[in-house]
Amino acid sequence: MRILLMGNPNVGKSVVFNRLTGIKVIISNYPGTTVEFLEGSMIIDNKKVKIIDAPGTYSLIPSDRAEEAAAHLLMREPTDLVINVVDATNLERNLYLTLQLKELTLPMVLDLNMIDVARERGIEIDTPDLEQALGIPVIPSVAVSGEGIKKLRELIVKILRGNRIENRV
Amino acid sequence: MKIEFEPEIERAIKYIEEKISLPRWQIILALEGSKEFKKKIPRKILKGAVQEVEKDHSEPIEMIMLRARFGQAGAITSRVQKVHHRHPTFLEKLGDATVKPLTGLPIAAGILWGMFKLFITVAGFITDGLMVPFFEGPYDNFIRGSVEKIFPHGFVHDMLIGAPGTGYLESFGLLTTGIFVPIGIVLPAVLVFYIILTLLEDVGYLPRLAVLVDTVFHRIGLHGYSIVPVILSFGCNVPGVMAARILTTDKQRFMMLTLLGISIPCMAQTAVVLNIIGPFGLLWVGLIYLILMGIFVSMGSLLNKILKGETPEIAIEIPPYRLPRISNLLMKTRLRIEQFLLGAIPWVFVGIFIVNILYSLHATDFLSKILGPILGRWLGLPQEAIYSLVVGFLRKDVATGLLAPLLDKGIMDLYQVITVVAMLAIYFPCAATFAVFLKELGVKDTLKSTALMLAVALGVGGLLHLIFGLIS
Known part of the structure; x- marks a missing residue:
């Protein structure tokens, strides 16, 4: 099983990765901190699930080496779940990648991160409506404080379990 | 849907x-x-x-x-999405002030100067106030006592704690200099540097600095964002080289890596330089940096003209200012210190081991036959400088440390030491950085880059010899 964290640069993928795996990684407030992918794991039903933190990318058409690495991670190996981490304060720009990712018809979850900053700035996002528009589950989160991570983890478990049953049938 | x-x-x-x-x-x-x-x-x-x-x-x-x-x-x-109107916050206003040239440049100068003062003061205090007394006191008693009980003299004795009657930086024993240089001198500098760097990173200042320096970097065919690999390289060239992946073309990456290799000394070297040359006055240390920055700019514009390829614009995103989190600061500093200790100490040991082998084989006689003319006539250096230049292929801190006894004993004067220090920074990246070069550029471009470094080092070394000869 393989989960891939994808998203624009500097949206908090590495923080989510750290929260899900407990692995300590370098996290900074500038785009391009992660230029190579990081690999960790979480245990679901006594089974190890690989989690990969991809370098940030704006598009699946790469324009530099880090973005190339991200696109490769997505297309070279089978992926069971894509967690698309999105900056809630820049929804429109972030959704560009989300829409590209959606074409791949992989199981996908949208992590609407930095929702606290968005609220502070007077940005209000209708989560159920966004779920409906995209057709995938959306979880608002504040990864640095851990808000929403429990829900994200529960959702991951639910999706991966469902996936396994499908595979058996 | x-x-x-x-x-x-x-x-x-x-x-x-x-x-x-x-x-x-x-x-x-x-x-x-x-x-x-x-x-x-x-x-x-x-x-x-x-x-x-x-x-x-x-x-x-x-x-x-x-x-x-x-x-x-x-x-x-x-x-x-619904967006409600609201007034800009203090952090946002501050954000604007730091990218506008009129306010941004003085702020940048102030921040960098403040950080530098903080760095010198705190790192200097840890080394001189805490580390030196510890190493020369209790640590020395214990180590010297234990080693001399088992190996009263001879090769193993010298390998472990150096020749009798030498200080901590000069002895070149594995347990004396081998521990004192990475822990006593370099670690405090690395620690303080990384705490400061983390603060700048987490607040979100680096991309704004990138905007300010964009014009300058574009003149040498790079992009303002290259300031990120440059600043990281002042800590250690390895993460700096990795960060250069954000540059989009092969030309820019080759240029960036070569410039990093040539003119950005890492914190390990800086720490030892401060320790050796600092006592003569910080201006001398400043002079070395000035020389290296001069090379950065002139080599940059030269390479930009010679090399084929594009230097496109990159749109970069400026994140909002954020208050740094203590937990992240601690985690990141710990990670970086661990990486430093694991990456540095083995190489320091290898370097010191090689120095001892060279000493015991009297390698200068042999090496100076080959390198003598270049060393003496072109660079104006005594043959003892060979050790330093050989070890510099492995680690810059050990190589720089080797200059301390030469300066103390009057075998080399300050000008000569400055020449060697500059050459050490230029002529080759350390072994660890060289490995990353191979990974990022491939064999062919790494060799090209290395050839350039050697050529520049010889050129600059000769030029410095000439200039220093005129003024002294």
Whole structure:
């Protein structure tokens, strides 16, 4: 099983990765901190699930080496779940990648991160409506404080379990 | 929910779908410009599919797809998002002030100066106030006592704690200099540097600095964002080289890596330089940095003119200022210190081991026969400087440390030491950085880059010898 964290640069993928795996990684407030992918794991039903933190990318058409690495991670190996981490304060720009990712018809979850900053700035996002528009589950989160991570983890478990049953049938 | 494109694009997708079997997402990515998936569609079919769409919009298909995608993203966003008006916060106003040249440049100068003062004061205090008393007191008693009980004299004795009657920096024993240099001198500097760097990173200052220096960097064919690899390289060249991946063309990456290798000394070297040359006055240390920065700019513009390839603009994102989190600061500093200790100490040991072997083999006699003319006539250096230049291929801190006894004993004067220090920074990256060079550039470009470094080092060394000869 393989989960891939994808998203624009500097949206908090590495923080989510750290929260899900407990692995300590370098996290900074500038785009391009992660230029190579990081690999960790979480245990679901006594089974190890690989989690990969991809370098940030704006598009699946790469324009530099880090973005190339991200696109490769997505297309070279089978992926069971894509967690698309999105900056809630820049929804429109972030959704560009989300829409590209959606074409791949992989199981996908949208992590609407930095929702606290968005609220502070007077940005209000209708989560159920966004779920409906995209057709995938959306979880608002504040990864640095851990808000929403429990829900994200529960959702991951639910999706991966469902996936396994499908595979058996 | 399936997200549809406008009818003309859908028709183009269908046209391709009917001719070859390829998943829809791959066709779409091909239309969006993916080289990889374009190859999967015969050129004639692709042309036939996009012809009509391009004619209708009178722009290339990649652009049409880009607009279409942003159209979709925009439609969803305006459906689900409401934005309430509100006044800019203090952090946002501060954010603007730090990128506008009029206010930004003085702020940048102030920040960098303050950080430098803080660094010198705190790191200096830890080394001189805590580390030196510890190493010369309790540590020395214990180590010297234990080693001398088992090996009263001879090769093993010298290998472990150095020749009798020498100080901590000069002894070149594995347990004396081998521990004192990385822990006593370099670690405090690295620690303080990384805490300061982390603060700048987490607040979000680096991308703003990138905006301020953009014009200067563009003159030498790089992009303002290159300031990030440069600043990281002042800590250690390895992460600096990795961070250069954000540059988009091979030309820029080759230039960036070569410039990092040539003119950015890492914190390990800086720490030892401060320790040896600092006592003569910080201006002398400043002079070394000034020389290196001069080379950075002149080599940059030269390479930019000579090398073929593009130096495109990159749009970069400026994140909002954020208050740093203590937990992240601690985690990151710990990670970086661990990386330093694991990466540095083994190489320091190898370096010191080699120095001892060279000493016991009297290698200077042999090496100076080969290198003598260059060393003496061209660079004006005594043959003892060979050790330093040999070890510099492995580690800069050990190599620089080797100069301390030469300066103390009057074998070399300050000018000569400055020449060697500058050359050590220029002529080759350390072993660890060289490995990353190979990974990032491949063998051929790494060799090219290394040849450049050696040439520049010899040129600069000779020039410094000439200039210092005139003024002294």
